[in-house]
Amino acid sequence: MQALSATPRTGLVPWPGLLLAVSLITFWSPPTSAQLAIVPTFAAEGSDVIMRIKNKPPNAESYVCDRILVNNDGSLVIKRVTLKHTGDYTIVVHLQNGRKEIGFGRLTVYEPLRVPTLLASNTSVTENKDAVEFTCYTNGITTHWLFNAVRLKLTDRMKLSPDNRVLTIDPVRREDAGSYQCEVSNPQSSTESWPVELNVKYE
Structure with a gap:
């Protein structure tokens, strides 16, 4: 039996190339939605801060953050921030199908600016x-x-x-x-x- 060959006339794909194409199709999946994240936030010491999230999943059931209060819309609230609140924050979103998504973001708190x-x-x-x-x-x-x-x-x-x-x-x-x-x-x-x-x- 004659082996398959690839020429410009027949348009056939060589076996190694065909196997590579099949592998790519097997392991490739469409990109998921944008990554859940907390919007980076800057605040003056002593102010009230709302840290909002972006790319919120549409089927979110609840939001959890160990460090601070979380509103129903997923925004994070801190009253009268201090310099100690500066740092990275993590939010966990529980979805309707039992899965969860995790997002990260940073809060930076500055001293009130004094006249130099x-x-x-x-x-x-x-x-x-x-x-x-x-x-x-x-x-x-x-x-x-x-x-x-x-x-x-x-x-x-x-x-x-x-x-x-x-x-x-x-x-x-x-x-x-x-x-x-x-x-x-x-x-x-x-x-x-x-x-x-x-x-x-x-x-």
Whole structure:
């Protein structure tokens, strides 16, 4: 008996290829619905938080989370959160057919943002002779710098510390004279320091 062969004329599939195709059909299954999850949530310390879930199964019967209260719609509720509430949360959804789905999500709690304090090493300096260092004291997550109420454009004479909280200008020039502020923020809010005026003397 002549063996099967594959040529462009006959359109037959070689046996190894046919076996591979059968294997793929056997083990492949259509993708399931999107994964149940808790929406990542950010909150200020002391606030009330509702953590919602996404991709909720349509045949859910009940929701369980060991750490907090769960509403009928699957949302998770925490009253007056503290920094200790920061962490990963797990929700278990019991389905009508006796199965269950598990979802995960993270809550991050921040301290209320305080108005930053801006200090300068010197506020009256001489052009091309002195340097000045501004330090922003804050509990914020990110720090930006303002010059005369607009975002500061750094020059080659300006350097920032790795956390952006210290601005050094060396040497100072007359165009650096003006009002400086640090603007700080976390995912919940932002605020600015009181301005510090830098005076530059020149001849």
